[in-house]
Amino acid sequence: MRILKFYSTNIGKKIVVAVTGAIMLGFLLLHVYGNFHVYFGEAKIDEYSLWLREMGKHLFGVGGMLWIIRVIVGGALVLHVITVAQLIARNRAARPVGYRKTSRRKRIIVGTTMAISGLFILFFLIFHILQFTTGTLQPTPFHESNGIGLVYINLYEAFHVWWIALFYVTAVAMVGFHVYHGAWSFFQTLGWNNPDRNQMFRLTAAALGIGLFVGFASVPILFWSDVLPAPDAPTAEVQPIDEEPLAWN
Numbered sequence: 347m348r349i350l351k352f353y354s355t356n357i358g359k360k361i362v363v364a365v366t367g368a369i370m371l372g373f374l375l376l377h378v379y380g381n382f383h384v385y386f387g388e389a390k391i392d393e394y395s396l397w398l399r400e401m402g403k404h405l406f407g408v409g410g411m412l413w414i415i416r417v418i419v420g421g422a423l424v425l426h427v428i429t430v431a432q433l434i435a436r437n438r439a440a441r442p443v444g445y446r447k448t449s450r451r452k453r454i455i456v457g458t459t460m461a462i463s464g465l466f467i468l469f470f471l472i473f474h475i476l477q478f479t480t481g482t483l484q485p486t487p488f489h490e491s492n493g494i495g496l497v498y499i500n501l502y503e504a505f506h507v508w509w510i511a512l513f514y515v516t517a518v519a520m521v522g523f524h525v526y527h528g529a530w531s532f533f534q535t536l537g538w539n540n541p542d543r544n545q546m547f548r549l550t551a552a553a554l555g556i557g558l559f560v561g562f563a564s565v566p567i568l569f570w571s572d573v574l575p576a577p578d579a580p581t582a583e584v585q586p587i588d589e590e591p592l593a594w595n
């Protein structure tokens with residue numbers, strides 16, 4: 347098949363890495379937007395979490411749209427990781443020669459940092475979903491209503507534990523770096539880079555990386571420093587917006 351033949355080429359793989367990275371970047375931007383509801387109070391973020399389950403329910407049922415997004419973003423993540431691993435293996439086998447020494451050293455440093463930050467992010471992601479979505483890992487108690495985590499109180503309690511707050515800030519710093527370098531490579535892979543535009547691309551990549559870092563890190567930092575208030579009623583249950591049973595998580 348033509349598409350598989352294209353995927354087997356180096357440029358095909360680089361485009362797959364770029365496109366799957368862009369899908370995940372879209373998810374991160376939506377996630378950071380979703381997190382901002384926390385600044386408008388407990389009710390707002392918990393309602394937003396219910397809305398995530400209810401969006402598109404007339405077409406796909408309650409939770410259906412969320413599952414479609416999970417499959418797309420999860421599929422992009424798997425393809426991204428597999429394809430990056432294949433590219434690294436190919437680069438190693440090819441043992442590139444001919445780069446100037448400094449340029450080669452720089453590539454190795456950046457490549458290693460991308461691999462380490464990528465692995466750290468994967469580890470963080472598993473911990474994060476088990477902590478706040480499924481409630482399987484409970485370094486602090488997982489509060490839920492109708493099988494869905496009560497976001498505000500869960501965040502409040504978690505981020506008052508110093509090592510959890512620090513772990514999250516470290517992880518999102520890795521995300522910021524990964525996105526900065528990934529976005530910059532994306533422009534190069536697509537062949538859009540040239541000396542006139544490079545400055546703009548660097549700035550765009552930096553704005554994305556720093557913007558995501560600040561947006562994400564603000565949540566643990568503001569909870570930990572008590573800028574965000576305690577939940578109104580720690581044991582209060584949030585009722586679903588309608589009567590239909592909600593799908594798991």
Ligand code: HEM
Pocket residue numbers: 377381395396398412416467471474475478479495497501514515517518521562563565566
């Ligand atoms: C400090 C930063 C972050 C906070 C406070 C945060 C908070 C949350 C919360 C509360 C949930 C559960 C939402 C719900 O069930 O309604 C969640 C889910 C999730 N988060 Fe984060 N998150 C952060 C950073 C990240 C980052 C950096 C990533 C990706 C690298 C990420 C990926 C996810 C994923 C994949 C889910 C599961 C979505 C689902 O399937 O329902 N989060 N996050």
